[in-house]
Amino acid sequence: MSVPHRVAVLALDGVVALDLGTPAQVFGAARTDDGVPLYLVATCTPGGQPVRSSAGFQVLPDHGLELLDTTDTVIVPGIHSGPALLDGTVAVEVADALRAAYDRGARVMSICTGAFTLAAAGLLDGRPATTHWAYAPRFRRLHPRVRLDPDVLFVDDGRLLTSAGVAAGIDLCLHVVRTDHGSAAANRAARRCVVPPWRDGGQAQYIERPVPRGTDHGTAATREWARQRLHEPVALREMAAHARMSVRTFTRHFRSETGLSPAQWLLQQRTEYARVLLETTDLSVDRIARDTGFGTTAALRQHFHARVGVAPTAYRRTFRRPSPVPADLGVVAPGRPDVSELSTATTA
Incomplete structure (x- = not known):
C-alpha cells in the first residue's frame, strides 16, 4: 500500500x-x-x-x-x-x-x-x-x-x-x-x-460592483438548460432566447453572475465533461469530441490542452482508472451530461 x-x-x-x-x-x-x-x-x-x-x-x-x-x-x-x-x-x-x-x-x-x-x-x-x-x-x-x-x-x-x-x-x-x-x-x-466539486467562473463574480442582480432575471436556469445540451451546438442567441433576454442583456447578466462570457463558460463546461469521460469511460477521443460538443478531435485537443495543459490521450493515460465507475459518481451515457458533476467548474 x-x-x-x-x-x-x-x-x-x-x-x-x-x-x-x-x-x-x-x-x-x-x-x-x-x-x-x-x-x-x-x-x-x-x-x-x-x-x-x-x-x-x-x-x-x-x-x-x-x-x-x-x-x-x-x-x-x-x-x-x-x-x-x-x-x-x-x-x-x-x-x-x-x-x-x-x-x-x-x-x-x-x-x-x-x-x-x-x-x-x-x-x-x-x-x-x-x-x-x-x-x-x-x-x-x-x-x-x-x-x-x-x-x-x-x-x-x-x-x-x-x-x-x-x-x-x-x-x-x-x-x-x-x-x-x-x-x-x-x-x-x-x-x-458537502461542497461542489468545482465552481463556475472565477472570483470576478464576487467583486463588489454596482450591477443589480435581481433574482427574476438571472441566468441560472439557462445555464442548467445548456449543461443538458453540451453534446449539441448551443448558440448565444439560443441561450438568450431561453432566458427571455436580448443577447446584450443576457451577456451582461451572465458575466456578472459567473465572471465569464457565455462562450468561455461553454468551453469550460465541455472541457470538464471531457475530463470525466476520459477518466471514466473507454470511449474513443473522437467520440468524446462529439459527445462533448467540440465536434472534432482537433478542436477537443486544442481546447483541452489550452485549459488542462496536456493532450486528451496523455490525460487519459494518467487518470484513467481500470475499475468500474461507482454508481454514486452519476456518470451517464454519452450525449447526456451529468449535471451533478458539471454544475460547478473552476476557472484557473
Missing part, C-alpha cells in the same frame, strides 16, 4: 481560521474506494510556538518549521495581520524554510492572503498568482514582479499554486486532489465536505 501524501500547513501569526482548517478538512476527506486516507495533514509554526488566529483563539501546533523539511506539500493559509501584509516582508527563517522546501521538490501552495507570504519569500517573482480580490491593489504595490490575476479562483503554476480569498482554498485543495488522484477521488471528498 502506498504511503499517504504528507501535507504541512504553516500557520503564521494572524492566521485566518477558515484557511487554517481547510486543508485538513478537504485532504482528510480524500480517501480511496476502500476508505484509506490519501493524505496526512499536520500543522506547524515558527519554533513550534502558539500563534494568534483571526477568530480570537490561539493555535498550538505539534511541529516547528522542521516539518517543512520532509513533507510533500506545504500550504500557507491566509493572514489577517502581520508584516507580510503591511510591508511585504516575512521572517528570514520562514522565507528560508519555504524556499528550501520548494528547492527540494515540494509543492508549495497558498490560500487567500497567504500569497503575500510566498511573494515575500521570493517564490512568486515572474510567476502568475492570485489572492483575495480586495487585497489585489496592495499586493501589486508590494510585489510588482508577480503576474497577479485577481479574477480567478486559483492559479496552478506547476509546483506553485495560489488561491483567491477564503472559500477558494477549498476549490484549490479539491483541484489538487483531482490532479493527484482523479475526479472520482475529488468528487468523493467534495461530497464528504
